Amino acid sequence: MAFNKRVKIKTILDTNPIGTEVTLMGWVRTKRGNKNVSFIALNDGSIITNYQVVADPNLISEEILKKCATGACLKVTGNVVASQGAGQSSELNATSIEVLGEADPEKYPLQPKKHSMEFLRENAHLRMRTNTFSAVFRVRHALAFAVHKYFNDKGFFYIHTPIITASDAEGAGETFKVTTLDLKNPPKTSEGGIDYKQDFFERETNLTVSGQLEGELAAMALADIYTFGPTFRAENSNTTRHLAEFWMIEPEMAFYDAEDNADLAEDFLKYVIRYALDNCAEDLAFLDTRLQEEEKVKPADQRSEMSLMDKLRFVVDNDFVRITYTEAIDILRNSNPNKKKKFSYLIESWGADLQSEHERFLVEKHFKKPVILTDYPKDIKSFYMRQNDDGKTVAAMDILFPGIGEIVGGSQREERMDVLTKRMEEMNIPQDEMWWYLDTRRFGATPHAGFGLGFERMVLFVTGMGNIRDVIAFPRTPGNAEF
């Protein structure tokens, strides 16, 4: 017999069905009251709002009520009535309560008090039951759906690029090895090296750092494609901005040049954030308040000038400024923080790599708008970026956001076989391993472009969370692979 005859709390709040009998199922957040009445705040994950269950001890036994502790799971049937108190328009007068699962108050880790983020990270299997994390993961869902909806509506095709790969040509950093060899006793070649011919794939393989190169192959057939999948970096970075495993979105478009690429990226970012504003109002309001409280305890000079909602509106409501790297260097070199030596890294000459402090200065102080920086020096960018006629720069772009700095990186791709192979030679990229990539320049090549968005960076920006480990369900970082 079907068990799931419940109504979701979100539906109750949306439809306000006063006078009807309903069954709710969810988890107790708090219980308070006296010997005449108990008030149970129930949450079922569908919305951040708890729903108030009113339990009359004449109808619900003391034994049952005792078990309705924080964390317990309940099935409650009752009548929806107009609420007596403030805050909520209705509440449930319980006629029966069944305790589906208890939560011993002596042992349940999530008691109703403030827990440190570190404690919650150690209890990542339970933290989604808190207001903050349930809000984060509902917003994360909405952002992921918005990504798919945006591209689907525009006629892009979703491609699953490989996770296990034999190529590390992008040189984007340290990779994780993937193997089925016995580490204690791996087979050796006659020269004494590891005999990868005996490994599962009969060659050395690792986890992908990007789906871009394979995405380009698909774009040369289907024209407009995107990826959305996990990528990996084995970098020993214990920061609030790095994960060893994270999700990337990488659209790749045939027939796009650098300007088309920037147009799409700006439109895409605005769409996704607007989608969250339109669909996650309660969660964002909660996270906005949460951030304001976090900011209050910081020293005044470290507080953000913008609230969370300010930052989201800032992106949605402004045209992004587009300037070249060369123009940015001029602005930064002549800026007050550079002249007064306030930057940790002073900008002295063309060719310098920009730091987060410079990116944030441009966005937050100088332009007060999101910024698309273009045409970077080729020597600080990847081999596949299209060379400009000046011989010095490439048609790259980085998009800079307030608070977070770079959120998107992309470029027009080098479609000219001779220019590409010359650059690969200069940068020691092995061409024989990349025969398939070069084939797309050999046969039916066309101008094309693409960009990458680290999905957790987007979730971090939209939720206002301070640590990237708190926007993915089970973060992977050096020393951490629990759950």
Next chain:
Amino acid sequence: MAFNKRVKIKTILDTNPIGTEVTLMGWVRTKRGNKNVSFIALNDGSIITNYQVVADPNLISEEILKKCATGACLKVTGNVVASQGAGQSSELNATSIEVLGEADPEKYPLQPKKHSMEFLRENAHLRMRTNTFSAVFRVRHALAFAVHKYFNDKGFFYIHTPIITASDAEGAGETFKVTTLDLKNPPKTSEGGIDYKQDFFERETNLTVSGQLEGELAAMALADIYTFGPTFRAENSNTTRHLAEFWMIEPEMAFYDAEDNADLAEDFLKYVIRYALDNCAEDLAFLDTRLQEEEKVKPADQRSEMSLMDKLRFVVDNDFVRITYTEAIDILRNSNPNKKKKFSYLIESWGADLQSEHERFLVEKHFKKPVILTDYPKDIKSFYMRQNDDGKTVAAMDILFPGIGEIVGGSQREERMDVLTKRMEEMNIPQDEMWWYLDTRRFGATPHAGFGLGFERMVLFVTGMGNIRDVIAFPRTPGNAEF
């Protein structure tokens, strides 16, 4: 200056803008004609249909026309006019053609002739430029979008469960190791084992075989969740049904019992297939014809009785039959192929694992409907499946489709701490490593259920392709990690 001023061929065919000037960009599929006129079939990936470009040698130079060989990439501007020939209502009278990228007919692998599937697999970087594969990957996209849309519309939240994991508790098969240790010279403990404390995650890690266990954690907070991510099996299976890397969809629902689970799965499968029927008409028509031609060359007794469209309609239009494993064994034991010893594996007694031949007999011959088989013997199923009161069976379900056999496997999960831990003991599942999983039974437990769908199996079913390597862009199988 923006380059992407093209109109997609799909848009042209949808809107039929006769009398207007447009620019198309795409790849030449074929060129034919004579010295007075050339007909170029252009494809831009937006739709399977090629668009006919008519080139008058008085307007387009011979030099350009010579370069418009199969595989070349063109930018064509011209006027949309009513088509002279059959098949298509309009065509493009070219006023200018720019060759964006040539394709040397002596070297381009995809000449207009029939290529073997094996040859195309070796050229997976180009095969999406063929009709068959472009259709498969457009359908794959539509199916993926339908999955997200279905769950989003029902209030489910998408969870990214970890790819790198330290747990292999499900015991679903061989796993790939993930490591940053130097395989030539790995650090050793004093006892002579590998010192995983020095590995990136300070423990032994592997690639996930399923996101289910982590999905359950999320369902105990957000109630209705789903995963859609890559999973891995290091099994040395060189078959048309196995991949080492494939994508799984795993919904997990609090407050669902076995019947709720089956209801959701049936509704979900019908929705996704109906979505493809509604949104991929041209591609499915092409794939239907393709399959009919494939079938024609098979011996009569191996031909499928149903066409591709028949099979899709079969799923969408029928109520799925629901029977228990025990009932299925009775039917199979008394069936003609069992009595006449036509089955390769004869069904003799209760407890036997069903083979594909038995599943297909039930679906295709006996019921002539999709079948949901429930309540399997506990000894052939996983530790986390809920035990039935008979002590012999668990609340598992497999959903069986024509042609393909099992497409979905799921169960109600064992939420009772004592029953679960007893079963883990019996099956030697280490409880200390699974403390976080057991916590969901310790605190606020509730009846819950879920299922898994191998996404490539669904794509295989909907496209009618014969080999699972042909429905994922860059397949990973033993010995194959190219691209």
